[in-house]
Amino acid sequence: MKYLIKKTSFTFLSLILALNIYSQSELSRITVQENNFVTEEGKTIIFRGLNTSDPDKLESQKHWNKAYFQEIKNWGGNLVRFPVHPTAWVKRGKENYLKLLDDGIKWAAELGMYVIIDWHSIGNLRTEMYQHDMYDTTKKQTFDFWRTIASKYGDNSTVAFYELFNEPTTFNNQLGTITWQQWKELNEEMITIIRANGGKGIPLVAGFNWAYDLTPVKENPVNATGIAYVSHPYPQKREKPWEEKWTDDWGFIKEKYPLILTEIGFCGPEDPGAHIPVISDESYGDSITSYCDHKEISYMVWVFDPQWAPRLFEDWNFTPSRHGKYFKKKLKSYKY
Amino acid sequence: MKYLIKKTSFTFLSLILALNIYSQSELSRITVQENNFVTEEGKTIIFRGLNTSDPDKLESQKHWNKAYFQEIKNWGGNLVRFPVHPTAWVKRGKENYLKLLDDGIKWAAELGMYVIIDWHSIGNLRTEMYQHDMYDTTKKQTFDFWRTIASKYGDNSTVAFYELFNEPTTFNNQLGTITWQQWKELNEEMITIIRANGGKGIPLVAGFNWAYDLTPVKENPVNATGIAYVSHPYPQKREKPWEEKWTDDWGFIKEKYPLILTEIGFCGPEDPGAHIPVISDESYGDSITSYCDHKEISYMVWVFDPQWAPRLFEDWNFTPSRHGKYFKKKLKSYKY
Amino acid sequence: MKYLIKKTSFTFLSLILALNIYSQSELSRITVQENNFVTEEGKTIIFRGLNTSDPDKLESQKHWNKAYFQEIKNWGGNLVRFPVHPTAWVKRGKENYLKLLDDGIKWAAELGMYVIIDWHSIGNLRTEMYQHDMYDTTKKQTFDFWRTIASKYGDNSTVAFYELFNEPTTFNNQLGTITWQQWKELNEEMITIIRANGGKGIPLVAGFNWAYDLTPVKENPVNATGIAYVSHPYPQKREKPWEEKWTDDWGFIKEKYPLILTEIGFCGPEDPGAHIPVISDESYGDSITSYCDHKEISYMVWVFDPQWAPRLFEDWNFTPSRHGKYFKKKLKSYKY
C-alpha cells in the first residue's frame, strides 16, 4: 500500500502546515451570512481594496515587499488581490511561488488587510483554450492549484477569498464552447476540492464575458452555500447610463448573495495601455462607487503597478495616475 | 485586466495578419452550394490534385520549393493537400511550421492551385490514442491548431479547405472507444472554433475506419452548413466489384453534400512500401476515377514523394512510378 | 496513408512480439469460470503469493534477480504482483521498464509462479488527482500503459492478471469527485482496450476507499465477462470482529465472481513504517486467512521488501519480520 519514505514525509508536511496555521491566523475569520460578509463578531464588512500585479512580476522587480503593502494600506484598502498567472506559477515552481504568497499574506495580515488569491487565467477551462499563452492551464492543474492553496492556507483567516478563475470567456467562441451548466459544474468541483482540503475561505465564482455577466445565476445558481459572486464591470462593457444595465447583468445578485467587483478601473484614451473595455473618465468612477456604496457591494481597483493598465501610479514613488488620484481619494474617504 | 505588453503585441499581430491577407488573396473564394463546390463567379468546380508529403519532411530534404509545386501543376492538379503531422508541428514549433505553410500557400496560389491543410493524425481523438507515436496529439492541441490556422489563413482564399482530422479510427478498439455522436460533437467543436476565428474555408469531415466509412452521416449528419465530407477509399477497403459498395459506404453522400476523396492511390505488391489496403492495379484507377467523374466527386492522389507509399514518382527527377504514370496521364486529361 | 518506414517497423515489431510469445508461454492459461479461477485442464486454482516492491526500485538496488524470485517461491507463493508506479514507468522509459518486466515474468514462469501486473496509482483517475506526486498519471497514459502491456504480454500465460488501477480513492473528496458509474466506465474502457490489443489475461477491478469497498458492484457490476474483483482489507479498515463487515463490504462478491485480495498484511505499532490502516497483530492474520480459506478467496501479502511497510523481511538475507514469520509459515502450509 504505502511505504516508509512516503508516510514519513506526509507526517512532516502536516507538522509544517500546522505550524504555519497558528502563527498567521490573526484576523477575524470572514464568513457569508445571507447576502453579506461578516466577521466572527457578527459585524458586516464591506471590502474595498487594490489589485497587485502578479507577485512573481513584483518580486522579479524587487517590489514584493512590506513597503508596497504599506502603500496599499495608505491608499485605504482593507483587501488586496493577488493575480496568480498559471504560467508564473509553473515558471517559478510551486514551492517558490508559495514563498511569495507566504510573504504577501504575512504583510497583509500585519497591516490588517485581507487577501484574495486569484487564479488569473482568461478563457475556457473546458476546452483548455485561452486568450493568450500566459493564461494557459488545464483542469488538472487548476484543481491541483486549489488543492495546494486550500491545504496550505485553509486555516489562515487572512486568506479570506479564493477566486476560482479570473475571467471565464469563450471570446465569442474563438476558444470553443462551454455552457453555463458545464461552467457551474467545474466551479462546484473546485469548491468541493477546496473544502475537502480544509479551505475555510470563501470561494468566489465568476460568469462569462470576461467575468462580467452573472445573469445565468438567476435560473441556475452554483450549488454550494457560503460562496460569493464576482463581476468585472469595466466602463465599456455597457453604454451610459449604466445603472439599470448593471442591475440586470450582475447587480441583482446582491439581493441574495454577497458580491465583490474584483476588478474595476478606468483610464483616459491617452493613458498608457488604454484598451477596450477600460477607457472612460471620472464619471465612471462616480457611477460605479455610488452604485456599490448604495447596495453595499465590495470592490477592488485594478491595478497597483506602473506598467500594467489601467495603472494606479506612475513611478515607484507611487505618484498617483489620474485613475489613481480618483480612487486614492475615494478609498481614503471610507470610515469603516 | 490586460496589461501593456500584451495589448501591444496583440495589435501588432493583427497588423501582420491584415498584411498577409491582402497580399495573398488572389484565387476566387470557394464555397458550398448544395452538393457542389462553387467559385465566387458561381461556377461549379471539381478538384483533382496531389498530396504532398509532410512539408517538414520536404523542407528538411530541400524539396519544399516552387519547383516541387510547379511539377504538381504540370501533372494536372488544381488542388494540393498538406498533411501536417502533429509531431512535426511540435518538433519544428508553431512559428517555424507556419513559415513553411506560408511558402507553400504562396507557391500554390501563384500557380493557380488551391490548398487543403490536413491535421494528419490517425486514431481516436476522444481517448487520445493513436496508431503510432508520430500521430500523437490531444484535443487541446488539435483545437489550438485550428484556432491558429483559422486566425492566420481565414481570409486567404487559396486555403480553400481545412481537413479536421485525417483518419479517425479506433483500430478495432485497440485505441479505445468513440461513438459517432462523440466524433460528430468533436467535429462541431472544431468547426465552431474555426469560424469564430475567422476561418472562411470549408471544413472537411471524415468518418471512422481510417476515413473510409460515412454511413452514420445518413442518420446523424454533422450539425453545420457549408461543410464537405471526405473518404479514403483505398482499393483493399472492399472487394471488387467496388461500385455498389462505394455508393453504400460513402458515395451516397454526394447526393446531398460535396465530397472529396482526399486520399486514393494504389501500388503493385512488388512496389516499395506496398501494404494493406493500397495493393491493386490500374483497374482500381479506372474504377475510382470513372466513379468520381460520373458523380462529379473531387479526388486527391497519395503521395507526391519518392519515399512514402504508394509513391507517385521514383526519384527527384520526378520520374513517374507505375502509379504515377497512371494518374499523371489521367489528371492531365481533364479540361476544366 | 502510411509510409515506408512506418510499415517496416510495424512488421518488425510484430515479429519480435511473436517470438516473445512462444518462448514464454509455459504455464497453463488461467480463465474465469463462474466465481473461480481455473486452469486449461479445468482445475480450480486458488492463489496466494507476495507483492514485490516496484521492479524499478529493486533493479536500482541490484535485487531484481532470480534469487529474489526463488525466495518468493521458497516462502510458498504461486502468484507474484508487480506494482508499477506511473512515475517509475516514466522515469525509466517504456522500453527499459518493459525489459524489467520481461525478466521478472521469465523468472516467475521458470519457478511456476503466475504474475499480476498492477498499475500502481492511488487516487482519482477522473480528475487526475493523486494521493502523492509519485502516483501521478493521466487517463491517456493509463490507457496507453494497458495497450502496451496487452500487446506485449497478451499471449503470455504467465501474466495471468492485469490489475487496472491499484487504489481508487477520492481521499474524502480531497482529490475531487467520481461516481461509481464514472469509475465503472473507465474500467470498461480499459478492459476493451486490453482485449482489443490481444490481452488474454484476467482484468482485476478495484472499488473506492483505497480498493476496499466493493458494495456498488451489487447493484451495478462492471459490464464485462471474464473479470475478477479486488479488495485490500487491511486490518484497520474496520473494527474487530471483522468477518460480517468483510462479507458486507467485499466478501459477498465471491458468491458470484472470483475475488483476489491483492494486498493484505499487518505490522505492530513499533515496526518501521507502521501507519494506519495496517497496524494490528497475528489475530488479523488468523482472521483474514481463515476467512479466505473458507470461501476460497485468493490473497497476496504486502510487501517483499525490507524498506517498504509492512515489510516481510528485515535484511537482504531475507530474515523474516514478525509479519513475515506469520505469512511464511502460513503460505508454506498450503498443499495445492
Ligand SMILES: [Mg+2]
Ligand atoms: Mg464568453
Ligand SMILES: [Mg+2]
Ligand atoms: Mg483581468
Ligand SMILES: [Mg+2]
Ligand atoms: Mg474505426
Ligand SMILES: [Mg+2]
Ligand atoms: Mg493517410
Ligand SMILES: [Mg+2]
Ligand atoms: Mg474513496
